[in-house]
Amino acid sequence: MSARDAQIAAGRARPNAPDRVNPDGSRSIRMKRACNGCGVQLGDATEDEMNRGILGLPLPDVRRECPTCGPTAPDPKCVPVTIVEGDALCTENECDHEPDDRTPDEYCDQVAERKVCATHSAFDREGTVTSTAAWPCQRWAKGGESR
Numbered sequence: 001m002s003a004r005d006a007q008i009a010a011g012r013a014r015p016n017a018p019d020r021v022n023p024d025g026s027r028s029i030r031m032k033r034a035c036n037g038c039g040v041q042l043g044d045a046t047e048d049e050m051n052r053g054i055l056g057l058p059l060p061d062v063r064r065e066c067p068t069c070g071p072t073a074p075d076p077k078c079v080p081v082t083i084v085e086g087d088a089l090c091t092e093n094e095c096d097h098e099p100d101d102r103t104p105d106e107y108c109d110q111v112a113e114r115k116v117c118a119t120h121s122a123f124d125r126e127g128t129v130t131s132t133a134a135w136p137c138q139r140w141a142k143g144g145e146s147r
Ligand SMILES: [Zn+2]
Pocket: 035, 036, 037, 038, 039, 040, 063, 066, 067, 068, 069, 070
């Protein structure tokens, strides 16, 4: 993580890239993140936010970044999500582990389900958790991390 990325992750800086016109005339539009309190555009969506959008996970609370909502916004709320851990083949139900009593939509016994905090964990595009905050989440209680 670069220093700039670290700043962005800490909510101190958010780039706001203009639309780019490609050589073939098409436009590349950066996804923007709107404040979840008042809807004002805050700048570029982070990679984590875009991944969450793709995965259908709750987007992080960004009211603290907003000039209007920031001063009165509470700490981002922790949201529990259940993730599955195991081999890619297993989590996609394409492995050869076949317990006799397993129904087709059930995971094999190599897969563990775990509850994590969606707010304080990071996800990549495939839905792999790259940074885990176990549930019940301790980050909010400590208070330091989200400020
Ligand atoms: Zn706002």
